[in-house]
Amino acid sequence: MYNGVGERMDDIDHAILSELAKDGRISMAELGKQLDIAPSTVFKRIEKLKSSGVIEGFTISINPEYFAESLISFLTITVTPDDKEEVASFLADHNGVLELYETLEPSDFMAKVVVSSITDLKNDILIPLSRYAGVKEIKPFITVKRIKEQNWSVRRYD
Numbered sequence: 001m002y003n004g005v006g007e008r009m010d011d012i013d014h015a016i017l018s019e020l021a022k023d024g025r026i027s028m029a030e031l032g033k034q035l036d037i038a039p040s041t042v043f044k045r046i047e048k049l050k051s052s053g054v055i056e057g058f059t060i061s062i063n064p065e066y067f068a069e070s071l072i073s074f075l076t077i078t079v080t081p082d083d084k085e086e087v088a089s090f091l092a093d094h095n096g097v098l099e100l101y102e103t104l105e106p107s108d109f110m111a112k113v114v115v116s117s118i119t120d121l122k123n124d125i126l127i128p129l130s131r132y133a134g135v136k137e138i139k140p141f142i143t144v145k146r147i148k149e150q151n152w153s154v155r156r157y158d
Contacts, residue, residue, distance in 0.1 A: 009054070012037065016045055017054070021151065024058045061151065071115050074141040075125070076107035083134020084108060090132070096125060107137070118142065 009017075015035050019026060028039040028046075035042070049055045079087045084102075091100050091111050099112040115121045121140065129135055 007052075009049075012041075013045060013049060013054075016042060017049070020046075020055070020058075024060075059151070061149070071117060071121065072143045072146070073113050073115070073121055074143070075109075075111045075113060076103070076137075076139045076141075077109040077111065077129070077135065078107045078137040079109065079132075080134035080136060083132055087129070087132050087135060090129065094125065096120075107139070 012035065016031065019031055019034060028042045032039040032042045046055065077087065077091075088100070088102070088109065091097050091109065094113075096113045096115050097111050098114055101110045102108065103110050113121065113125055115124060121142075126138060126140065129138060
């Protein structure tokens with residue numbers, strides 16, 4: 001697999017990504033120790049992965065149960081082709097939309113949203129979304145319990 005600048009990622013790059021996916025706060029020294037390489041090498045590799053676009057950023061994982069907005073719902077949305085861009089823009093700009101994907105059949109989009117209540121889901125997302133003439137169908141799937149959430153998995157495909 002290439003790193004975005006035409007260079008192949010090697011085992012060290014994959015190991016760094018794998019460890020950072022588990023713990024983005026790991027120090028360069030600890031990561032170097034785990035991988036048996038110098039911390040300066042770890043730093044240079046991470047900088048290269050960042051500049052090439054492989055690493056888009058670092059974030060934290062928040063437990064939604066500690067906040068008022070903790071109702072997670074997934075929406076599948078079917079839209080006419082002419083209105084895809086406008087609906088995608090609405091969803092992408094909405095603060096309650098955590099993730100948005102364009103999909104293949106049977107729907108056009110899948111969105112992961114967080115709200116305080118079912119009423120807020122209806123008033124803040126479903127009703128405004130349904131006002132777009134090109135929205136043909138919205139199917140909400142309301143979650144009741146988070147079993148697993150993982151930001152990313154690093155696998156080799158070479």
